[in-house]
Amino acid sequence: MKITVVGTGYVGLVTGTCFAETGNFVTCVDIDEQKVCKMKEGIVPIYEPGLDIMFERNINEGRLTFTTKLEDAIEGAEVIFLALPTPPGADGAADLSFILKVAEQLGSLIKDYVVVIDKSTVPVGTAKKVRQKIAMNCNCEFDVVSNPEFLREGVAIEDFMKPDRVVIGTSSERAKKLMEKLYAPFVMQGNPIHIMDEESAELTKYAANAFLAMKISFMNEIANLCEKVGANVDMVRMGIGTDKRIGNRFLFAGVGYGGSCFPKDVKALVKTAKDNNYDFKILNAVEDINEIQKTIMIPKIKNFFKGNLMGKRIAIWGLAFKPNTDDIREAPALYIINSLLAEGTEIVAFDPEAMDNVKKIMGDRITFVDNQYDALLKADALVIVTEWPAFRTPDFPKMIQRMNAKVIFDGRNVFKTEQMKELGFHYESIGREKVTRDSKPGEKITISKDKIIEN
Numbered sequence: 001m002k003i004t005v006v007g008t009g010y011v012g013l014v015t016g017t018c019f020a021e022t023g024n025f026v027t028c029v030d031i032d033e034q035k036v037c038k039m040k041e042g043i044v045p046i047y048e049p050g051l052d053i054m055f056e057r058n059i060n061e062g063r064l065t066f067t068t069k070l071e072d073a074i075e076g077a078e079v080i081f082l083a084l085p086t087p088p089g090a091d092g093a094a095d096l097s098f099i100l101k102v103a104e105q106l107g108s109l110i111k112d113y114v115v116v117i118d119k120s121t122v123p124v125g126t127a128k129k130v131r132q133k134i135a136m137n138c139n140c141e142f143d144v145v146s147n148p149e150f151l152r153e154g155v156a157i158e159d160f161m162k163p164d165r166v167v168i169g170t171s172s173e174r175a176k177k178l179m180e181k182l183y184a185p186f187v188m189q190g191n192p193i194h195i196m197d198e199e200s201a202e203l204t205k206y207a208a209n210a211f212l213a214m215k216i217s218f219m220n221e222i223a224n225l226c227e228k229v230g231a232n233v234d235m236v237r238m239g240i241g242t243d244k245r246i247g248n249r250f251l252f253a254g255v256g257y258g259g260s261c262f263p264k265d266v267k268a269l270v271k272t273a274k275d276n277n278y279d280f281k282i283l284n285a286v287e288d289i290n291e292i293q294k295t296i297m298i299p300k301i302k303n304f305f306k307g308n309l310m311g312k313r314i315a316i317w318g319l320a321f322k323p324n325t326d327d328i329r330e331a332p333a334l335y336i337i338n339s340l341l342a343e344g345t346e347i348v349a350f351d352p353e354a355m356d357n358v359k360k361i362m363g364d365r366i367t368f369v370d371n372q373y374d375a376l377l378k379a380d381a382l383v384i385v386t387e388w389p390a391f392r393t394p395d396f397p398k399m400i401q402r403m404n405a406k407v408i409f410d411g412r413n414v415f416k417t418e419q420m421k422e423l424g425f426h427y428e429s430i431g432r433e434k435v436t437r438d439s440k441p442g443e444k445i446t447i448s449k450d451k452i453i454e455n
C-alpha cells in the first residue's frame with residue numbers, strides 16, 4: 001500500500017518506519033526542513049531504541065522516503081496518517097491548529113478516494129472537524145478515521161509492531177476494510193482490532209492515558225502514606241499487583257509522571273468534561289497529586305541540609321522523562337533542577353541521551369558531564385530522577401571516592417534500602433524507610449524472581 005505520514009516526530013517516524021517494514025511504500029512529510037534533510041541523509045532525528053536499524057533498512061530498500069512538500073507526499077497515497085502535535089492550549093484543551101491546517105490543505109490536494117487517519121491524540125469530535133475542513137475544498141470521496149496510537153517512548157518499535165490492541169474508529173465500511181488490511185501483519189498473534197465509532201475511539205485514547213496516570217498518582221499517594229506509617233511501597237505494590245484485577249504494571253511510585261502525553265492528555269480530558277458540564281473530580285486530583293510529586297524530593301533535601309542549600313553541589317542522574325528516550329517534555333528533572341537552582345545550589349547533571357535537549361533550554365545554568373561518575377565529583381548529594389539501567393548497578397566504591405558526602409535522594413527507588421545501610425549512605429527514596437548513617441543493616445528481605453515486575 002502507498003502510505004503518507006504527515007509529521008515525523010516520535011509517533012510519525014515510528015508509524016512510517018513500521019509500516020515500511022511490513023512492505024508498504026511510505027512517504028513521510030514534515031515542515032521542519034532541517035529534520036527532513038537529516039532523514040534524507042539517513043540520520044534518525046530522535047533517540048528511540050531499534051528505530052535506526054529499521055529506518056536504514058527501509059530507506060535502502062526504497063520503501064521509506066522523506067519530503068517537505070505535502071502535495072508530493074500524498075501522490076498516489078491510499079491512506080494519509082496525521083501524526084501532528086496536539087499541545088495543550090492555555091485552557092488545557094488540545095490545540096488542534098496543526099491538524100486542522102493540514103486538513104484544510106489536504107482538501108485542495110486530494111484527487112482520488114483516500115482515507116485520512118487521525119493518529120494524533122485528539123479530543124472527541126475531531127474526526128468530524130477534520131472531515132468538515134477537508135470537505136471545504138474537496139470534490140472527491142474520502143473518509144476520516146480515528147486510529148489512536150498507544151506506543152510508549154523507549155519501547156515504541158515493540159509497542160507498534162506488537163500492539164496489545166488496535167483501535168479503529170470509523171463508520172465507513174470501505175475505510176474499515178482498508179484499515180484491517182493495513183494492520184493485518186500487526187495482529188497476527190491474535191491481538192484484537194477494535195472497530196468502533198469515531199467518538200469512542202477518540203475517547204478511548206484519553207481514557208487509557210488518564211487511567212494510567214491515575215494508577216501512578218494513586219501509588220504516589222500510597223507511597224507518601226507509607227512514609228508516614230512506616231510501610232514500604234515496594235512491598236505494598238507487590239502485595240496488590242499480584243491481584244489480577246489490579247495488575248502489576250504501572251504501579252511504580254516516584255517523582256511523578258512526565259512526558260508529552262500524560263500531563264497534556266489528563267488536562268485535555270478534564271477540559272472535554274468541563275465543556276460538557278461534567279466535573280471530572282478524580283482527574284483533577286490525579287493532576288494535583290502529580291504537581292506536588294514532581295518536587296517531593298525538595299523538602300527532603302532541604303531538611304537534610306538543615307534548610308540551607310546555598311552553594312551545595314548536587315549531582316543529578318537522569319534528565320529524560322523516562323529511561324531509553326531523549327525526550328524531556330514535562331520531565332520531572334526540569335522541575336527538580338529549577339527548584340534546586342532557586343535554592344542557590346550548583347547542579348552537575350548526567351543523562352545518557354537527553355543532555356543536548358536540556359542544554360537547549362538550560363544553557364550554562366547547570367553543568368553537564370560525560371558520565372555518571374564525573375557528576376559526583378565533590379558532590380554534596382546525588383539525586384536520581386530517571387531510572388536508566390546504568391544507574392541501577394553502579395560502581396559504589398567509585399561513587400564514594402568521588403562524592404563529598406555519602407548522600408543519595410532516589411526519586412525512582414533504584415536501590416534497595418538494605419544495600420544503602422550496608423554501604424553507609426544517607427539514603428532517602430519514595431515511600432520507603434529513610435536510611436540514615438546510623439541505620440544498621442537488618443534482616444535481608446528476599447524477593448523471589450517471579451515477583452520482579454515489569455514497568
Ligand SMILES: NC(=O)c1ccc[n+]([C@@H]2O[C@H](COP(=O)([O-])OP(=O)(O)OC[C@H]3O[C@@H](n4cnc5c(N)ncnc54)[C@H](O)[C@@H]3O)[C@@H](O)[C@H]2O)c1
Nearest residue numbers: 007008009010011030031032083084085086120121149153
Ligand atoms: N510521543 C508519544 O509517545 C505519543 C504516543 C501516542 C500518541 N502521541 C500523540 O501523537 C501526536 C504526535 O506526537 P509526537 O510526540 O510524535 O509529536 P512531535 O512533536 O515529536 O512531532 C510532531 C511533528 O510534526 C511536525 N509538523 C508540525 N506541523 C506540521 C505540518 N503542518 N506538516 C508536517 N509536519 C508538521 C513537526 O515538525 C514534528 O516533527 C500527538 O498528538 C501526541 O499526543 C504521542
Ligand SMILES: O=c1ccn([C@@H]2O[C@H](COP(=O)(O)OP(=O)(O)O[C@H]3O[C@H](CO)[C@@H](O)[C@H](O)[C@H]3O)[C@@H](O)[C@H]2O)c(=O)[nH]1
Nearest residue numbers: 149150151152153250251252254256257258259261321322
Ligand atoms: O509505574 C509507573 C509508570 C510510569 N511512570 C511515569 O509515567 C510517565 C509516562 O511513562 P510511559 O507511559 O512509560 O511513557 P510514555 O511514552 O509517555 O507513554 C504514555 O503516553 C503515550 C502517549 O499518549 C501512550 O501512547 C502510552 O500508551 C502511554 O504509556 C513517565 O514519566 C514515567 O516515569 C511512573 O511514574 N510509574
